[in-house]
Amino acid sequence: MKNSQLYKGSLNTIIMKLLEENGKMYGYEITQKVKLITNGELNITEGALYPALHKLEADGLLDVEIEKVDNRMRKYYKLTESGQKETINRLTELENFIKNMQTLVNPKLEF
Template sequence: MKNAQLYKGSLTTIIMRLLEENGRMYGYEITQKVKQLTDGELNVTEGALYPALHKLEAEGFLDVEMEKAGNRLRKYYKLTESGEKETVNRLAELEAFIRNMQALVKPNLEL
C-alpha cells in the first residue's frame, strides 16, 4: 500500500485489537491476519511489528509465553489486564479519529 504511513500510527492499536480478539498470537500469525483482513492491502513487516510488540511488552500491556513448535521456540503474545483496558481506550480514540477524518473528507456521509 502506498500510504502505509497512514497506518503506522495505528499499528499498536491494530496489534492490541487482534490480540483482544484472538487471545494470544505469535508474530508471523499477526502479520498474516492483518494481510488476510485487509485483502492484502496492508503488509506489516517484521521491522515494524517486533519493535511495536517489544514496546507494548515494556509498557506492561503484553505478556510473552514461549512454546516449543517443532524444533524451535515460538513467542506468543497476549494482553495483560492493563493491556485489555488500554485496548479499549485506544480503540475508542481510533474510532473518534476515523469519525473526524470522515467528517473532513466526506462531510455529507452519515455514520
C-alpha cells in the same frame, strides 16, 4: 505497508485488537492475519512489527509466553489486564478519529 504513514500511528492498536480477538498470537501469525483481513492491502513488516511488540511489552501491555512448537521455540504475545483496558481506550480513540476524518473528508455524509 501501503500508505505506511497513514497506518504507522495505528500499528499498536491493530496489534492489540488482534490479540484481544485471538487471545495469544506469535509475530508471523499477526502479520498474516492482517494481510488476510485486509485482502493483502496492508502488509506489516517484521521491521515494524517487532519493535511495536517489544514496546507494548515494555509498557506492560503485553505478556510473552514461549512454547516449543515443532522443535522450535515460539514467542506468543497476549494482552495483560492493563493491556485489555488500554485496548478499549485506543479502539474508542481510533473510532472517534475515523469518524472525524470521515466528516472532514466528506462533510455531506452523516454518521
